[in-house]
Amino acid sequence: MDFLRPASWEEALAAKAEHPTAVPIAGGTDVMVEINFDHRRPEYLLDLNRIELLRAWEVGEETVRLGASVSYTQIMENLRAELPGLALASHTVASPQIRNRGGVGGNLGTASPAGDAHPALLAAGAEVEVESVRGSRLIPIDAFYTGVKRNAMAPDELIKTVHIKKADGPQQYSKVGTRNAMVIAVCAFGLALHPETRTVRTGIGSAAPTPVRAKAAEEFLNAALDEGGFWESGRIITPSIAKQFAELASASCNPIDDVRGTAKYRRHAVGIMARRTLGWTWEQYRGTGRSLEGAA
Amino acid sequence: MRVNFTVNGRKQEADDVWEGESLLYVLRERMGLPGSKNACEQGECGSCTVRLDGVPVCSCLVAAGQVEGREVVTVEGLADYAKHREDAHPGGGCASGACGTSIDAAQRWQAKPVDGQTGEAGALSPIQQAFIDAGAVQCGFCTPGLLVAADELLERNASPSDQDIREALSGNLCRCTGYEKILDAVRLAAARQEEAV
Numbered sequence: 001m002d003f004l005r006p007a008s009w010e011e012a013l014a015a016k017a018e019h020p021t022a023v024p025i026a027g028g029t030d031v032m033v034e035i036n037f038d039h040r041r042p043e044y045l046l047d048l049n050r051i052e053l054l055r056a057w058e059v060g061e062e063t064v065r066l067g068a069s070v071s072y073t074q075i076m077e078n079l080r081a082e083l084p085g086l087a088l089a090s091h092t093v094a095s096p097q098i099r100n101r102g103g104v105g106g107n108l109g110t111a112s113p114a115g116d117a118h119p120a121l122l123a124a125g126a127e128v129e130v131e132s133v134r135g136s137r138l139i140p141i142d143a144f145y146t147g148v149k150r151n152a153m154a155p156d157e158l159i160k161t162v163h164i165k166k167a168d169g170p171q172q173y174s175k176v177g178t179r180n181a182m183v184i185a186v187c188a189f190g191l192a193l194h195p196e197t198r199t200v201r202t203g204i205g206s207a208a209p210t211p212v213r214a215k216a217a218e219e220f221l222n223a224a225l226d227e228g229g230f231w232e233s234g235r236i237i238t239p240s241i242a243k244q245f246a247e248l249a250s251a252s253c254n255p256i257d258d259v260r261g262t263a264k265y266r267r268h269a270v271g272i273m274a275r276r277t278l279g280w281t282w283e284q285y286r287g288t289g290r291s292l293e294g295a296a
Numbered sequence: 297m298r299v300n301f302t303v304n305g306r307k308q309e310a311d312d313v314w315e316g317e318s319l320l321y322v323l324r325e326r327m328g329l330p331g332s333k334n335a336c337e338q339g340e341c342g343s344c345t346v347r348l349d350g351v352p353v354c355s356c357l358v359a360a361g362q363v364e365g366r367e368v369v370t371v372e373g374l375a376d377y378a379k380h381r382e383d384a385h386p387g388g389g390c391a392s393g394a395c396g397t398s399i400d401a402a403q404r405w406q407a408k409p410v411d412g413q414t415g416e417a418g419a420l421s422p423i424q425q426a427f428i429d430a431g432a433v434q435c436g437f438c439t440p441g442l443l444v445a446a447d448e449l450l451e452r453n454a455s456p457s458d459q460d461i462r463e464a465l466s467g468n469l470c471r472c473t474g475y476e477k478i479l480d481a482v483r484l485a486a487a488r489q490e491e492a493v
Contacts, residue, residue, distance in 0.1 A: 001315040003297060003361040025359055029339055032357040035316045036337040045315060049362045095467020096445070097354045098339050181466035182340055 004046045009053055009131075012158060015046055017133040020155035022046040026054070026069045027101035029094070030110045054105065054160070064166055068105025068159040075104075083164055085120040085171030085190050092116050092175045095182050105159045108144065111151040111210070118145070118211030119190030120173055122203030125165040132156040138163065145210035169193035170284035172277040175205070176261075176269045186261040189249070189273035193281045198222070198231045202274065207253035207266045217248035217274065234286045242275050249274035301363045303327060304373025305380075305396015313360045320344045320355040322363075323370060328403045331371040331440045342468030345441035346370050347377075352448045354467075371440035372402035374447060378421035381451065423447045426485035427478075434472035442468045446482045454493075455486055 004022060006012035016022055022044035025031045034040035048054055054069035057079065064082050066075070072090035076099070080087040086104070093099050093116045107115035108128055126141040130153050139152050146152050153159070171192040177183030188205035200221050202214040224241045225231055250271035255263040299310045299322065310326045318337075323329045323346070332355055333343035339354040346355045347369040355368075369377050376397045397405070407424060423446050426432075433439050442465060449456055449464035456464070461482045470478060 003315040003359070005361060005364065025362070028357045028359055028362065032318060032359060033338040035359075036318060036356060041316070045359060045361070047359065047362050094339065095342065096464060097342055097345055097352050097467045098357075100351045101353050101357065181463075182469075 001042065002044045004044055005050060006046070006048075007050050009051050009160070012046065012048060012051055013131060013133050013156075015044075016158055017156045019044045019046070024048055024109060024158060027071070027098075027103055027106050029098050029102040030106060030112075048158075059166070062166060063163045066104060066162045066164055068108075068161065069103045071101060071103050072099035082166045083120075083124065083171075084167050085124050085173050085192055086117060086164065088171070088173035089116045089120040089175075089188075089190065092173070092177075092185075092188075104162050108151065108159055108162070109153075111145055111149050113145075113148060113208060113210055114185045114188075114206040115211065116175065116185060116188065116205065119188050119203030119205040120171070121162070121164060121190075122211055122213050123171060123190035123192040123201045124167065125192075125194075125201060127163045128159060129161040129163060130154075130157040131160045132158070136160065142213065145212075148209045150210075167192065168197075169195040170281040172280045174273040174277050176273070184260060187253075187255070187266045187269050187273070189270055189277055191274070191277035191281055193285050195231065195285065198226065200225070200278075202249065204249070204253060204270055206260075207255040207270050209254065212252060212254075214249040214252035214270075214274065217245050217252060220248050221245045221278070236286075237278065237282050242278055245278060246271040246275040297361065299360050299364055301365060302367040302396075303329070303399065304369055304376065304402055305367075306398055308399060310360070315359075315361065317360045318356045319346070319348075319358040319360055319363050319368065322360045323355060323368070327399060329370055329372050329399075331402075331405070333437055333440055335437070339467075340469070341438070341441070342445065343438050343441040345444045345468065347444060347448065350448075352445050369444070370402070371443055372405040373397040374443055375405075375419045375421040375424060378423070378447060421447060422488055423450060423481070423485045426488065427481045430477050430481035430484050432474060432477040432481035434470075434474045434477075438468055438470040438472075442470070442478060446478075446485070449482070450486055450489060455490060456482070458483075 004015045006015050023042040024046045026048045054067045056067045057070050058065040072093045075090040076087050104117045107117040121141050127138040128144050144152050173190045175188040176186040185206040187207040190203040192201050204212050250267045253267050253270050255266035257263050297313050299313050310322050323332050335341045335343045337356045339357045344355045
């Protein structure tokens, strides 16, 4: 095994171009587990810890440009107002020790359906900026996840920045696990209200081969909220609408039975989380509930 | 490969490090510092918690090569680290070559509480003393990780709520399930810290 320690982003891209099989390591919270357990013996480890630009973020007019290695702790502490859904999701990641090391870039690189950041990114709307010596490109989050632990990146590419839409309305995140800390999601659900476009976006974690949006549920809800004039009136969402939204969200899942839970339970729980997160965000939107920054 | 880094305030060098090796392995097997415990090797249990550039991390998930040029504080250096925080460098740690704990001293380090007969104080940090006083040490395996995590909590939050303590220690498992005493110990250390101010 070789340990590559590029000092700059350009060096990192050159190293990845020369050794496309090199495994990037940042927080190490996925990669080191595999190495410790002898599940993986990469020929090259590509350490990204020295690259400062990956640890920086920038709040722009419309988006937050989040460096791939910005830790979950930093997101929780600094980006709560701009990225409430992702901040809530970050708070559910493992433990303080893990949140101090891990970041969204690693979640995306690993592309596990159970990654905590994914539902929040899907709900907020995001683009992943990947780069290689050939150039850079933006991959829409909806096109990023291509299979179980697979993503749309080429072997010579590295994740540089995640461009996440700044919240224009309330966002919520819900995760099911056996305790509050140190759990891999049994399933998870992210929901974002976008009052500017009068749309609702969602993200489902750990209930399909990839993180997915509950598109049919979103379409139904967007139409129902529009027809009922809910965005203007700020009325409480009719229980029948919330119920149908939950059922459609549940139907968007394609889960499996595994050690953490059954497919049946996951479908059920996703429906419940969809209804609850809709209720929470809508209360916030109506101005009667908790603040935009979430409460976890 | 060779790794140069700072351990407990002193510059150290580890040789013949395998590229896939963890910081935990380097500390235990190459530096002779077995205070950080090796248990789950997947970041679940927190018994290998150390400070990396001041931040609590699971040393089993840090690749050895990633600590090149960086600063690590282990439980063996915790008493000294806490002392420096109070005396020489209030409000922060210390990384200059003159301070810190030598590797020999760290290897020989033992928890010696205040002697009941002579009243002589051992080299314990306030959090270590509080763990002993509160009976928060049972089998002791999780203790080093908990001490490092709890010390960092009290460094950044002088009067933590129970919720804050639970949150800060949520990544440290105790298989004796002695959590209540552990919470007592952190509360005790926090109270003593407040009294001292």
